[in-house]
Amino acid sequence: MKAxxxxxxxxxxxxxxLAKIMAEDTAALGISDYEVKATVTVGEARQFEVAxxxxxxxxxLTVTVAWLPEYNTSEAQIxxxxxxxxxDLASQEAAMIxxxxxxxxxxxxxxxxxxxxxxxxxxxxxxxxHSIPGGTAHAEFHVVKTTPPPSGGISLPDLxxxxxxxxxxxxxxxxxxxxxxxxxxxxxxxxxxxxMPKPSTLKIRFPKRTKNMDTFYQNLFQQAExxxxxxxxxxQKEPTDEELWDAFLKRTxxxxxxx
Amino acid sequence: xxxxxxxxxMLCIIALIVGSVKAGSEGSSNGTVTVTSAVPTLSSVELWNxxxxxxxxNTALDSDNVEYHLNFTVSDSNTMKDLRNVTIIAWDNRGQIxxxxxxxxxxxxxxxxxxxxxxxxxxxxxxxxxxxCADASGSLTSTSYEFRLAFKLSKVANYSNAGTYNGWQVKIxxxxxxxxTATFGQGTGGRxxxxxxxxxxxxxxxxxxxxxxAPNSENTSVSAGGDSKVDFTVIANRVWxxxxxxxxxTVNKTVDIKFNIGNITQYGxxxxxxxxxxxxxxxxxxxxxxxxxxxxxxxPSSKGVYLWVDIPNGQExxxxxxxxxxxxxxx
Numbered sequence: 001m002k003a004x005x006x007x008x009x010x011x012x013x014x015x016x017x018l019a020k021i022m023a024e025d026t027a028a029l030g031i032s033d034y035e036v037k038a039t040v041t042v043g044e045a046r047q048f049e050v051a052x053x054x055x056x057x058x059x060x061l062t063v064t065v066a067w068l069p070e071y072n073t074s075e076a077q078i079x080x081x082x083x084x085x086x087x088d089l090a091s092q093e094a095a096m097i098x099x100x101x102x103x104x105x106x107x108x109x110x111x112x113x114x115x116x117x118x119x120x121x122x123x124x125x126x127x128x129x130h131s132i133p134g135g136t137a138h139a140e141f142h143v144v145k146t147t148p149p150p151s152g153g154i155s156l157p158d159l160x161x162x163x164x165x166x167x168x169x170x171x172x173x174x175x176x177x178x179x180x181x182x183x184x185x186x187x188x189x190x191x192x193x194x195x196m197p198k199p200s201t202l203k204i205r206f207p208k209r210t211k212n213m214d215t216f217y218q219n220l221f222q223q224a225e226x227x228x229x230x231x232x233x234x235x236q237k238e239p240t241d242e243e244l245w246d247a248f249l250k251r252t253x254x255x256x257x258x259x
Numbered sequence: 260x261x262x263x264x265x266x267x268x269m270l271c272i273i274a275l276i277v278g279s280v281k282a283g284s285e286g287s288s289n290g291t292v293t294v295t296s297a298v299p300t301l302s303s304v305e306l307w308n309x310x311x312x313x314x315x316x317n318t319a320l321d322s323d324n325v326e327y328h329l330n331f332t333v334s335d336s337n338t339m340k341d342l343r344n345v346t347i348i349a350w351d352n353r354g355q356i357x358x359x360x361x362x363x364x365x366x367x368x369x370x371x372x373x374x375x376x377x378x379x380x381x382x383x384x385x386x387x388x389x390x391x392c393a394d395a396s397g398s399l400t401s402t403s404y405e406f407r408l409a410f411k412l413s414k415v416a417n418y419s420n421a422g423t424y425n426g427w428q429v430k431i432x433x434x435x436x437x438x439x440t441a442t443f444g445q446g447t448g449g450r451x452x453x454x455x456x457x458x459x460x461x462x463x464x465x466x467x468x469x470x471x472x473a474p475n476s477e478n479t480s481v482s483a484g485g486d487s488k489v490d491f492t493v494i495a496n497r498v499w500x501x502x503x504x505x506x507x508x509t510v511n512k513t514v515d516i517k518f519n520i521g522n523i524t525q526y527g528x529x530x531x532x533x534x535x536x537x538x539x540x541x542x543x544x545x546x547x548x549x550x551x552x553x554x555x556x557x558x559p560s561s562k563g564v565y566l567w568v569d570i571p572n573g574q575e576x577x578x579x580x581x582x583x584x585x586x587x588x589x590x
Contacts, residue, residue, distance in 0.1 A: 024464065025466060026462045026463065026464055026466070027462070027463045027466050028460065028461065028462030028463065029460070029461060030323060030414070030458065030459070030460035030494075031458070031459050031460070032321045032322070032323050032456045032457070032458050033456060033457040033458070033459070034319060034456055035319075035456075035457060052321060052323070054323065056460055056462060057462055057463075059466070117584070118584075120466065122466055122467065126466065126467045127467060127469065127578075128467040128468050128469035128483075128580070129467065129468055129469070129510075129580045129581050129582060129583060130466060130467055130580075130582045130583065131463050131465055131466055131467065131468055131483070131489045131491075131582075131583045131585060132463060132466065132582060132583070132584060132585070133461045133462070133463050133491070133584075133585055133586065134541075134584045134585065134586035135459060135461065135586050135587060135588075136586065136588055138457075
């Protein structure tokens with residue numbers, strides 16, 4: 001009997017120990033890094049997705065976000081706003097991390113790492129130094145800065161220092177010789193178009209004596225499909241919309257009577 | 260006589276005509292109209308996030324079991340009853356081909372069978388949300404229907420830059436009962452493709468670790484979770500490496516009683532002679548660099564960082580602490 005009890009106690013102790021091992025707390029962080037590559041104008045309020053982070057462990061995490069610049073070719077500095085900058089994530093909770101460029105000392109390329117540092121609340125019985133997870137995401141910003149418009153001029157983006165930016169290569173050669181003539185041509189063609197009545201002046205009156213509406217519509221379609229009338233001689237007085245419509249109605253009535 | 264012959268002849272002709280007319284009115288002719296099998300067509304193929312407010316074609320998808328929707332319209336003039344099945348394949352086009360077998364890393368297949376009205380992912384049910392899929396089972400008499408595959412990718416789905424033809428490709432096949440096929444994807448003129456965002460996951464198993472050493476001792480191994488290394492597991496979808504750093508430049512008992520963090524050294528295997536000092540900047544763990552991504556997210560890579568401490572002579576007794584950060588980075 002005694003031996004049985006001892007065996008039972010030992011067995012229960014082993015089960016408890018095994019359960020403890022199985023339920024071991026873990027601190028885990030998963031990071032989906034979107035490797036943001038953005039062209040931004042200083043001060044603009046656009047936001048970019050940097051990464052999606054998820055607490056994959058059993059312990060609660062507090063994640064702090066910071067910027068670690070790398071490969072800057074000069075002393076240029078960039079001021080970024082991450083949000084959330086600090087976030088508490090319960091087990092299996094996830095959060096999207098966004099960034100906005102607040103300021104940059106120079107235009108150009110800025111690359112770096114977004115550092116995720118975690119803080120873990122360990123069980124009160126945990127002793128010793130903590131070992132906790134961290135992680136990073138990559139980010140790259142091409143910064144362009146809008147210059148104040150000089151008097152009498154137009155404001156153009158300052159593309160200095162953006163060597164690999166498409167607009168820097170094609171902006172002036174493409175915009176000035178191509179877009180400007182197209183605009184001038186468009187303006188000329190617009191001026192050359194015949195005057196169209198304003199929608200508010202177009203009145204539609206149906207003929208009173210039309211015998212059947214087919215004749216009315218027949219004439220209406222004929223008028224619509226008829227080739228454009230040659231432009232009236234400048235000396236002749238151009239009939240008004242009212243006069244044209246009356247003539248059309250008269251012709252409709254005549255056709256109806258003839259039918 | 261002649262007249263009689265003519266009359267007889269006329270009578271015979273009339274009788275023949277009447278007879279033939281009578282025969283025609285009493286007979287029957289069986290008519291058969293054969294409706295041929297029309298070839299199904301595929302159109303309006305789109306890749307969306309799960310709320311279908313963001314177009315995800317040519318973008319990087321999360322590999323982290325996040326749901327996405329592949330919508331496409333199937334048309335068949337013989338109605339949706341005529342469909343037999345739909346097969347959708349996604350594969351990493353860099354080194355893999357459409358005909359390869361399924362794997363979490365490189366290749367996925369999803370199917371819809373019309374006769375049983377079932378969606379499935381042979382690789383694992385983890386990579387399809389059948390409840391969010393849509394099919395024509397409720398509109399079998401219609402000639403067109405918008406299908407939806409609600410799918411997910413494994414955490415180890417191979418990392419790929421978005422928007423390149425060398426990324427992941429999607430191909431759709433629709434078969435009808437006459438084995439007519441509609442195809443969309445690479446080689447058919449239409450194309451849906453995506454990248455997979457870099458994914459790195461670390462789970463620190465040994466969340467605490469201790470050293471126990473006397474003053475003026477060297478290379479005392481750490482004790483963590485019953486062995487002399489801080490264990491962690493990794494899931495990644497690209498080649499990865501482990502890095503470690505300390506949160507502070509000293510290991511502290513109090514503000515004034517401390518010793519330098521450089522007295523703690525780290526290495527990726529049990530070789531103290533090759534170990535390097537901890538600093539407050541992340542440094543690679545030698546021996547745990549250029550690690551291949553696991554092939555199954557249920558079987559993470561298990562690794563450990565070995566640590567040793569030198570206790571200076573004259574150090575007060577007591578508990579000294581610091582925080583060890585471990586992170587996973589690409590490479």
